[in-house]
Amino acid sequence: MADPVLQRFDTRASFQEQLRAVLARARATLDMFDPDFSMFMLSTSDIDALLRAFLRQGGRMRLAMHDAAWLEREAPRFLRLQRDYSDRIECRVTPRSLRELSDSFCIADQRHIARRFHSGHLRGAAAFDIPQEIEVPGERFTAIWRESLPGLHVSTTGL
Numbered sequence: 001m002a003d004p005v006l007q008r009f010d011t012r013a014s015f016q017e018q019l020r021a022v023l024a025r026a027r028a029t030l031d032m033f034d035p036d037f038s039m040f041m042l043s044t045s046d047i048d049a050l051l052r053a054f055l056r057q058g059g060r061m062r063l064a065m066h067d068a069a070w071l072e073r074e075a076p077r078f079l080r081l082q083r084d085y086s087d088r089i090e091c092r093v094t095p096r097s098l099r100e101l102s103d104s105f106c107i108a109d110q111r112h113i114a115r116r117f118h119s120g121h122l123r124g125a126a127a128f129d130i131p132q133e134i135e136v137p138g139e140r141f142t143a144i145w146r147e148s149l150p151g152l153h154v155s156t157t158g159l
Contacts, residue, residue, distance in 0.1 A: 005128040016041055018114040018126035019106055023050045025128065026108035030054065030061045031141045034104040035119050036070040037063065043075035055085040063091045064144045066099050068152040082152070093151030094144060101144065105137050113137060 009015050019040065023030070030051075034040060041047045055061070065071075068091065071078055082089045094101070104124075105115035113134050116124035127133035 002129050004130045005126075006130060006133065007126045007128075008124070009126065010123045012039070012122055015039065015114065015116060015122055015124060018124075020047070020050065021128070022106050022108045022112045022114045022126060023047065023054070025112045026054050026059060027057070028059055028109050029107075030059065031107045031138070031145075032062070032105065033064045033101075033141055033144055035066040035102065036068075037065055038070045038074070039104070039116075039119075040106070042071065042078040042081075045077070048077045048081060051081055052084075055081070055088050059088065061085075061089045062141075062145060063089070063152075064094060064141065064148050065091070065151070066094050066101075068093055071152060091150070091152035092145060092148035094148045098144060098147055103137075103140075105141070107134055107138055107141060110134055110138055 007018055009018055032040070051061070082091070102119050103115065103117060104119040105113055107113045111131070111134065112126075112128045114124070114126040115137060116122065
């Protein structure tokens with residue numbers, strides 16, 4: 001196991017750097033929650049490459065969101081990824097009762113996390129190999145997942 005690291009951030013570039021670091025460490029699972037994933041760069045070529053490598057090795061992704069419109073409109077690479085790995089990517093949309101949730105996080109293997117404390121702000125932290133930093137967001141994701149409904153389905157036309 002690597003040395004535990006806690007890295008705080010407060011800029012878009014820093015958040016995206018830490019998110020890449022979390023994605024690069026993922027081996028088995030990625031659990032993500034964000035209102036719309038617009039800050040997650042899921043349609044950039046480098047993130048697509050990281051996610052494809054992760055999924056090719058048997059990884060599984062779960063995304064929970066309030067609204068899938070941004071991904072449907074602005075993330076064609078992610079939609080292709082979802083189509084190509086439909087058996088390993090599951091997306092859900094939260095019910096109206098959870099729409100007040102405003103944090104944002106990506107958890108890899110229940111060991112690493114990049115988390116913005118509020119999705120409308122860039123302040124947050126990334127933790128690597130610090131189990132206590134993952135405990136509460138991990139439980140939160142499980143609760144969100146249980147309450148959410150399947151969403152962001154890729155049709156036969158790829159949209």
